[in-house]
Amino acid sequence: MRIVIAGGHGQIALRLEKLLAARGNEVAGIIRKAEQGDDLRQAGAEPIVLDLESASVEEVAAHLQGADAAVFAAGAGPGSGTDRKDTVDKGAAVLFADAAVRAGVRRFLIVSSMGADSRHEGDEIFDVYLRAKGAADDYVRGLDALDWTILRPGMLTNDAGTGQVRLEAHTGRGPIPRDDVAAVLAELLETPATAGLTLELISGSAPVSVAVKSVAGN
Numbered sequence: 001m002r003i004v005i006a007g008g009h010g011q012i013a014l015r016l017e018k019l020l021a022a023r024g025n026e027v028a029g030i031i032r033k034a035e036q037g038d039d040l041r042q043a044g045a046e047p048i049v050l051d052l053e054s055a056s057v058e059e060v061a062a063h064l065q066g067a068d069a070a071v072f073a074a075g076a077g078p079g080s081g082t083d084r085k086d087t088v089d090k091g092a093a094v095l096f097a098d099a100a101v102r103a104g105v106r107r108f109l110i111v112s113s114m115g116a117d118s119r120h121e122g123d124e125i126f127d128v129y130l131r132a133k134g135a136a137d138d139y140v141r142g143l144d145a146l147d148w149t150i151l152r153p154g155m156l157t158n159d160a161g162t163g164q165v166r167l168e169a170h171t172g173r174g175p176i177p178r179d180d181v182a183a184v185l186a187e188l189l190e191t192p193a194t195a196g197l198t199l200e201l202i203s204g205s206a207p208v209s210v211a212v213k214s215v216a217g218n
Contacts, residue, residue: 166204
């Protein structure tokens, strides 16, 4: 498959690129800074330099032409203010989804967040973030032209992955290594029957492949 990942230099994206390339897929990652390109190449991915905060739908769609799947793994990051939660976590996700529709790419994965909800209340930056992620999820769910899956991981850690997860519509809160998030995303890409599902993900006791197969088609 050819897979294009938005937020290609993110911690989950770099792990995912490495996994997908090792499986023989053709992988491209969208990045904002050309100097990040070497890290993608080391992971086995082709860097695409494009700013999703200023690009048009047509520009993004041009890079999605011929892809089999698109993954939105971009984020404004923990040090960003409320404005960028709106322009990246919501705006860039909406743009990337529209571009996938324009390019005819049906399979679409979005890395969301546990607790994402467009109606979430509060004025703290994290409250704004959860609203932005929730609004992006709502938008993607409304696009009939996409076979979408929304993944909502719990608290992300840099611990070594265990390959043992809990993946359900509602898991409750808990930690999850970024390694295991990437492994689940890779498995979801190969499991089209997970389209139309919003899934929460934390560490658990089921091997990744078993966890994904158990939710497929549910």
